[in-house]
Amino acid sequence: MSKKQALTEFHRGSILAAAERLFGEKGIDKTTMDDIAREAEYSKATLYVYFQSKEEIVCDIVLHAMIILRKRIADASDASEEWNTAYYLLCNTMRHFFAENPAVYGVVLDLLSGRIEKRPDGEDMSELLRVGREINQIVLRFFQRGVTEACIGDTLPAEELLLLFWVWLSGVIATAAKAGDVIAHQLKKDTLQFFREGTTMLLRAFSPDVSAGESTVYHT
Numbered sequence: 001m002s003k004k005q006a007l008t009e010f011h012r013g014s015i016l017a018a019a020e021r022l023f024g025e026k027g028i029d030k031t032t033m034d035d036i037a038r039e040a041e042y043s044k045a046t047l048y049v050y051f052q053s054k055e056e057i058v059c060d061i062v063l064h065a066m067i068i069l070r071k072r073i074a075d076a077s078d079a080s081e082e083w084n085t086a087y088y089l090l091c092n093t094m095r096h097f098f099a100e101n102p103a104v105y106g107v108v109l110d111l112l113s114g115r116i117e118k119r120p121d122g123e124d125m126s127e128l129l130r131v132g133r134e135i136n137q138i139v140l141r142f143f144q145r146g147v148t149e150a151c152i153g154d155t156l157p158a159e160e161l162l163l164l165f166w167v168w169l170s171g172v173i174a175t176a177a178k179a180g181d182v183i184a185h186q187l188k189k190d191t192l193q194f195f196r197e198g199t200t201m202l203l204r205a206f207s208p209d210v211s212a213g214e215s216t217v218y219h220t
Contacts, residue, residue, distance in 0.1 A: 012050050012060075015040045019057045023103035028058060058107070059128060065101045066108055066131045072097065073135055077142040083151040084203070090142065091169060091199040098173045105170075112136060113166040136162060143206075152207040161206065168205075172198035 001009075018040035022031045033054055037044045051057050076089040098105045111132040143161055146152040156164070176183070176191040176198070183194045 008050070011042075011046075015042065015047060015050055016057065016060055016064075019054075020061050020103060023058075023061070028103065028107070058104070059125060062104045062107050062111075063128050063131065065097075065104055066111070066128065066135065069093075069097055069108065070131055070135050070138070074138050077138060083146050083149050086142070087146070087151075087203060088199060090139075091195075094169055095173050095176075095195060098177060102177075108132075109166060109170045113163055113170075139165065146206075152203070156206070164205075165202070168202045169199065172202070 015036065019031070019036045022035055022039055026035070031054070033047060034044060036054070036057065037047045040047070051060075072093045073090060076093040077086055079089050080086040097108075101108070111128060112135060140158055140162055143152065143158070143165075147154045172195055176195045180191045183189055183191055187194065189197075
């Protein structure tokens with residue numbers, strides 16, 4: 001890498017780090033390019049030297065997160081010979097991903113579940129969709145393994161099973177993260193117990209005639 005390329009990567013990295021902090025504090029929609037320029041301590045004109053738009057910045061941050069997630073999901077799905085154990089590891093991987101990437105988690109889940117309505121053109125978006133398809137293929141192969149090993153039923157079409165998994169799991173994760181006080185006071189449970197029970201219920205929904213077993217893989 002040349003000195004010029006290294007300097008460009010440094011400036012892009014500084015801008016992306018500033019944007020990610022702001023997305024976590026204010027949300028993506030409420031963060032402007034002016035906000036990012038101030039946080040990164042660059043002029044707005046300099047910001048546009050490295051990124052054409054806020055959408056390009058969002059795509060870069062989301063793509064980086066999804067590439068990491070792709071490896072973690074692949075590792076979790078192959079982490080145990082016991083399919084049920086690997087299932088809980090996979091769910092736990094998503095829980096940790098949410099904790100580490102709260103600002104972009106919603107965008108990632110929209111991509112994985114096909115809920116992105118506005119899809120801007122461009123190489124960055126194409127790459128996001130490609131990585132999203134690869135993640136979904138890993139999860140689909142994992143569920144196909146579950147069917148083969150008689151851990152879940154085969155009554156649902158693969159695409160429907162995948163969509164239900166993402167929608168249900170994202171709801172359990174978001175509720176556990178955002179409604180901890182309600183869970184503690186009304187249900188008398190901690191968020192980890194709530195998450196464990198929610199993912200077990202999801203597994204039983206996929207396999208009504210098969211025991212979901214007990215999760216022993218979750219930890220704080």
